[in-house]
Structures are given as structure tokens and as C-alpha cells.
Amino acid sequence: MTAYSVSIWPALEAACLTSERSPSLAESTSEQLMERYVDGEAEAFEFLYRRVSPNLMGYLLRLTRNRERAEDLLQITFSKIHRARGSFLKGAPVLPWILAIARRSFLDERRSAQVRTEDLSPDGSLPEQQNEERPLPAELSDALEVALDRLPENYREAIVLTKITGLSVAEAASVLGATETAVKLRVHRGYTQLRKELEQYSRTP
């Protein structure tokens, strides 16, 4: 009897403590998932990926306006996260950290693309920039996408982070490396421009 209770107690205690310490993966916050991923739990990464990748993809899509480039950047971002997981500080918010890495990757990629040589067309001239204005589509949701594309980059980023990615103003400010007031100002100015672009929709019955 004594031997039985002695052998079963540590296992029972360990099971209770484990279930108390680590909630199920589905119930865990992104920060807890990141902690468990850092501790080497592969499933935690998959849950974390499923939770943050749509937001991250949406953000990168609107930065690059190109699905292939966005997916490339998504891979680069996650490979950086994987390499840097040991330096993730416990208690730091995960989503702004990941978005900031994605943004930095985008800026690095754009900078290196700018110094890349441009291919000449067969007649030896440089390809011309296409500056054609896209007309607004009939559907409001599509028109919103086009109007978002037309916004200056800093306004668009502020709006995408707060309205589509769902970050708070403070979190968006930390991703953009700007003050909260600056982010509010960008969102407001972007909003004014968006309204101007979308005016025709409010006029139609």
C-alpha cells in the first residue's frame, strides 16, 4: 500500500501541476504559445502560426501589394523569428514583435531591390513606370482596397495595423517606431483621404 502510494504520488502531482501551469494550446495566449515554442514545443508553434499568420499576411499584402512577395516575406519573417526565438524576452507582446520583424524585413528587401540593376527592354531603353490611375470598382469592399492602395505609405500602414490587423494605437506605434500621437494623426489623415476617395459611394442610393 505504502509502495503504491509512493509510486503514484509523484506522477499524480506532476500531472496536476502540469495541467495547472500550462493551459491547452487552444486556450493559450499568443505570449504563452511563444513561451512554449521557445521551450521546444512544435505544436505550440503550429498554433501560434495559425493565430498570427493571417494578420501578418494581410499586413504584408498591403505593404507589398503582391501576393508572391508577401509570401516570400512571410517565410523570411518566420525564419528570422525561428532564429531569434531565444532572444525573445519573456513578457514582451508577441504580435507587435512579429510585425516589427516583418516590417524590418520588408524595408530591407525594398532597400536591396532599389540598388538592383534594372533590366533593359529589347530596344535598350529603360522600362517606363506605369502610373495609370485605376478606377474605383463598383463594390465598396473592392473600392476600399483600391483607395487604401492609393494612400501614402505611412497613412496606409497606420490604418492597416489598427483597422485590419487589430492592434491598439500603442502597439501600432511600437511596430512603426512612432509616437502614439503620430499614429493617431496618420490614421486620421488617412481616414480623411479615404473618405474623399469613397465619397461617390455615400452619394449613391
Place this chain on the structure above:
Amino acid sequence: MSMPKPDPLADLPWPKPEAPGEAVSAKICGACTKNLCPKRGLSALSRLCLCLAVSGLVASFGYWFGVRHQRSELGLRVGLYGAVAWGLVQAAVLYIGFAPRRGVLGSRSVRVGLAVLFPVLFLGYLSYAAWSYVPFEQFSHGARASHAFFCGLIALGFGAIVGGCVLLAWRGTDPITPRLSGTLAGFVGGVGGALAVGIGCPSHEAWHLWTAHGLIVLALGLMGFVAGRRLLSP
């Protein structure tokens, strides 16, 4: 009681977040979970303590140097008290500048304010600690100038050790403002180096302190600004 402000953009049909393609997701999950092993870095507190320990070690070397060269007891004591007090300030700067923060302390403007205030306060302290003053023409020639150059070189070396340690201890932790954090690391290193040299340095002349001890802080802050992007960004 005030009503919450209505969101002027709430009525727009905002696009939903989009999932990446299945192939890309499988590739990423495969790469990130293959042979996954625990990779836990130091905690923020351990990193902070490590930086302070290196700064303390450098300061104690300065003290040893001062005792060995029979500096005045008053000068040694003032330098040591200054080092202890500035050690606390360094700890606060490291905590606010590098540890994960939420709320007011986490805001960028607080850290920018810190990056401006910290070196200004230190230069103010050096001016306060100066016991004598000679005109710049006298200071810039002869033995005084060469002593300042020698002192500045040692302070730069000590500061680079402390600043480098801060950069390495917090390596890859700041994807958001790595340059700002790098500048803070440089300032912390510069102050550490200047204090260590200050303990053993016999000169308390104002120009000497401003140039040989103070300018080093600004120089290391600039170096930290440059190195921060490479070292602190993941």
C-alpha cells in the same frame, strides 16, 4: 459621464485577414518545427545584472589603478561614490531602455527622452565634479592635452567593453527601435568607461573632464547608434 467617441471608420467593410497559401504554410511549419529544441536565452533581469557586473568590474579596475598610483583619498572616494550613484542610473536606463515594457514606460518618446537626458545629466555631473578650470588655450597644449588624450583613449576602451557587453547581452531583442536601443547601450557604456577612468584619474579640471571623459560618452552613443541596427535587430 462622457460617451465613448464613435469610430469614424467603423462603417467601412474592412478586408478580413488573409491566410497564406497551404504550400507556404506547410513549408514554414516544416522548417520551424524540424528538430526543434529548447532555446531559452537569458531573462531580462539576468541580462541587466550581467551588464551592471561588467560595468562594476571596469569601475573596480579604475579604483585599483587609482590606489596603485596613490591618488588622493578624497578623489578616490568621490569617484567611487559617483560610480555607485551612476550605477543605479545605468540600471534604470537599462531597465527602461531594454526590458520588455508596457504602458508609459514602454513608449518610444520616454526612451527618446532618456537618450537625450542621460548624457546631458552626465555632462552636468562632470561640470559639477570639476574642481578647477584653465582656459582652453592652456588646456589644448603640452602635458594637459597629452594627458587628456591618454585618459580619453582609456575611457574609450573601457566604454567599448561595457557598451559592447550591453549590445551582446541584449543581442537580437529589439526589432522595433534597434538604433535607439543601440544609442542607449553606447551611452551606458560611455558612462561606465568615463566613471572607471574618473576614479583613477588625478585631474579634476573642467576641460579635461568634458573632453576626455564626457566626449567619450557621446562618441560611444554614436557608435551604438550605428551598431544597434546590426546587433539588436533579430
